[in-house]
């Protein structure tokens with residue numbers, strides 16, 4: 001049985017481990033641009049130099065050897081023939097079963113978006129924030145995020161709160177916070193609701209305590225070189241950080257795969273792509289049924305990947321007793337000095353106030369998580 005997994009992010013690597021566990025003899029083929037994983041959650045620490053870009057990249061050579069993976073270095077360009085053919089920059093590859101885990105794409109449609117740094121894009125963006133801050137003696141920093149109106153789960157709110165509070169802490173540590181104005185903008189009047197009903201009030205209270213101004217509830221219009229323009233007014237800013245909403249992977253735009261209204265690969269509760277056999281999606285690439293507080297998170301990607309892998313192996317073995325993936329949101333919103341824990345399930349939401357220990361727990365989690373892939 002030839003199982004092909006696309007990508008080397010959270011969902012792809014968890015899928016590899018789970019397929020190997022369920023099917024020791026399967027041929028596992030992985031297709032991705034590099035045999036590397038980028039640990040996105042720790043990008044937030046690059047501006048403060050708590051982490052370097054190279055700390056966040058894991059070379060997967062040993063992991064692939066241990067898991068007996070056949071790695072193909074290529075960019076996926078299309079999935080055709082009802083999921084059985086992956087077309088790439090290096091040729092076409094057939095499979096018996098497929099898990100798509102190539103992440104999402106940011107919707108960079110707002111006019112003038114090139115004047116804002118998109119912090120979640122990767123190491124270069126986080127380093128650009130660090131370097132710009134170093135060059136500034138004072139000024140205004142505007143930080144905000146938007147969404148995908150047709151796919152409410154496809155946004156990155158938590159990390160933007162982390163950049164916001166992290167930059168505040170950093171400037172205080174450098175004894176130059178008083179030279180800067182920090183302003184948080186968002187089209188929602190109560191941002192962060194997805195993380196829990198109490199979260200918007202908790203983060204807004206923390207912003208007030210830290211002297212962070214807000215510009216909320218106004219639709220975004222455009223960016224100019226030193227300006228954020230919304231329907232509710234303009235913000236003059238020397239540094240703009242903005243996370244747009246997300247949609248499905250770029251390669252899938254013209255692929256003959258069912259997509260949600262928001263442009264993500266449409267899956268059912270078993271992570272199966274609608275209308276296809278033995279073709280699954282996990283992580284940021286997919287649109288999944290479930291509660292309205294679902295988030296695009298590494299933790300969700302891992303949970304989906306486990307179910308996708310289990311169900312694919314079952315399907316290829318003729319078993320139709322598929323498992324439904326679990327909905328759970330777990331995150332620590334880090335402020336560079338403290339962490340705020342949020343745990344949400346279908347039954348309850350837990351929100352713990354800022355705690356120093358949770359900052360160290362988040363650092364430790366990275367170490368433990370990546371140990372399995374080094």
Ligand SMILES: Cc1cc2nc3c(=O)[nH]c(=O)nc-3n(C[C@H](O)[C@H](O)[C@H](O)COP(=O)(O)OP(=O)(O)OC[C@H]3O[C@@H](n4cnc5c(N)ncnc54)[C@H](O)[C@@H]3O)c2cc1C
Nearest residue numbers: 007008009010011040041076102103120283284297298299
């Ligand atoms: C700053 C930041 C902080 C975050 N903090 C947290 C947190 O604290 N907790 C949490 O749970 N989540 C957090 N997240 C979200 C989390 O990182 C994502 O939800 C997670 O990375 C999604 O995993 P994925 O495997 O779906 O996609 P990705 O991790 O994006 O991986 C996608 C993979 O696909 C590959 N790929 C892309 N295009 C192609 C192609 N054409 N062909 C082949 N391969 C391709 C990429 O190279 C990559 O290997 C954070 C994200 C950011 C940016």
